[in-house]
Amino acid sequence: MIMKDRNGWDGKLRVDDESQSERRAVLANPEALEDPDYSDEDALPVEEIGPDEDLLEDEDPNVERLCLRQNQISRIEFPAQLGSTLKELDLYDNLIGHIKGLDHLVNLTSLDLSFNNIKHIKNISQLKLLTDIYFVQNRIATIEGLDDLVHLKNLELGANRIREIQNLDNLKNLEQLWLGKNKITEMKNLSALSNLKILSIQSNRLTSITGLSDLHSLEELYISHNALTSLSGLESNKNLRVLDLSNNQISKLENIAHLSQLEELWASNNQLSSFEEVERELKDKENLETVYFEGNPLQTKSPALYRNKVRLALPQVKQIDATYVRLS
Incomplete structure (x- = not known):
C-alpha cells in the first residue's frame, strides 16, 4: 500500500510501465550508493545548525x-x-x-x-x-x-x-x-x-465486513489487502461512490446491486470468475466510470477476450483497470 500524500492511503494511483519508466530518477553519481565514504567535491557546503541555536529566532511571531x-x-x-x-x-x-x-x-x-x-x-x-x-x-x-x-x-x-x-x-x-x-x-x-x-482499513486482518450498518453517509470504503471471502455487510451504505476490494479472496460479485451511486469499483486480485455477475450487479449503475478486475479468473483465463467482455457487460464505464476505454 502506498501513501500518496498527507491525504492518507490513496490506492487510486495506477501508473503504467511506460509512465514509470519516464518518471524514473537517474542517479548522476551511482557510486554514492556503494561507497559510504563517497563525497561530491562539487556539492554545495551543508549548513550546520548548532544544538543551542534558536530556529525560530528570526521568524514572524x-x-x-x-x-x-x-x-x-x-x-x-x-x-x-x-x-x-x-x-x-x-x-x-x-x-x-x-x-x-x-x-x-x-x-x-x-x-x-x-x-x-x-x-x-x-x-x-x-x-x-x-x-x-x-x-x-x-x-x-x-x-x-x-x-x-x-x-x-x-x-x-x-x-x-x-x-x-x-x-x-x-x-x-x-x-x-x-x-x-x-x-x-x-x-x-x-x-x-x-x-x-x-x-x-486496508492491509489489516479482516475476514468479513461488519459494523457499517449505521454509517449511512459513507461514500468511500477502502478495504483491500485483507482476507474477505464475501461482500455481505454493505446493505445500509447506499451512498458509496468508491469501493476498493482488491487483494482479498472474494469469489462472487454479489450484494452490491443496491449501491446505485457507485462510481469506482476496484476488485483486482480476487477469485471472481463470472461475467454474468458483473453485468447483473453493475450494469444499471449510471455513474459507474471505473472498474478493476485484473488478476481475477475473469481476466487470467481469457486475457485476449477479457476487456471486450467487460465492455459488453458494462458499456457505461470509461476505464477498465489502468486503461481508458475509447468512447465510440
Whole structure:
C-alpha cells in the first residue's frame, strides 16, 4: 500500500510501465550508493545548525503554520508566544517518542506527528480546535486520548500497531478515518460516526465486513489487502461512490446491486470468475466510470477476450483497470 500524500492511503494511483519508466530518477553519481565514504567535491557546503541555536529566532511571531519535517527533533519545545497564533504544526519524520510540550498551542487545528516513535496518544485533550490529526507510521497500539476533540474531522492512524477500533464515540463530526496497515481483525465501535464519509482499513486482518450498518453517509470504503471471502455487510451504505476490494479472496460479485451511486469499483486480485455477475450487479449503475478486475479468473483465463467482455457487460464505464476505454 502506498501513501500518496498527507491525504492518507490513496490506492487510486495506477501508473503504467511506460509512465514509470519516464518518471524514473537517474542517479548522476551511482557510486554514492556503494561507497559510504563517497563525497561530491562539487556539492554545495551543508549548513550546520548548532544544538543551542534558536530556529525560530528570526521568524514572524505571528506565524500560523510551522513545518519542521525530516529533522532529528526528539522533544517538542516551542516559545509561549506561538500559542496565540499557530494553527498548523508539522513535525513529520523526526525522532519524537512522547507527545509533550503542546499545552499552550490551544489554537492548533492541524497536528502532524507522522513517522515518529510515538506509542501513546496523550496530552492533546486541551487542543479542542483540532480538525486534522496525522499520526501515521508510529508505534501506537491503542486509540485513546481523543474524547475531547469533538471538532475532529480527519484522523489518520495508518501503519501503527492497532488491534481494535475503540474510543471514537465522541467524534461525531469525524468525516475521514484512516486505519490502513494495522492489525485490526474486526470493524466495530463505528456506529457513533454518523458523518463518516471515508473509511480506509486496508492491509489489516479482516475476514468479513461488519459494523457499517449505521454509517449511512459513507461514500468511500477502502478495504483491500485483507482476507474477505464475501461482500455481505454493505446493505445500509447506499451512498458509496468508491469501493476498493482488491487483494482479498472474494469469489462472487454479489450484494452490491443496491449501491446505485457507485462510481469506482476496484476488485483486482480476487477469485471472481463470472461475467454474468458483473453485468447483473453493475450494469444499471449510471455513474459507474471505473472498474478493476485484473488478476481475477475473469481476466487470467481469457486475457485476449477479457476487456471486450467487460465492455459488453458494462458499456457505461470509461476505464477498465489502468486503461481508458475509447468512447465510440
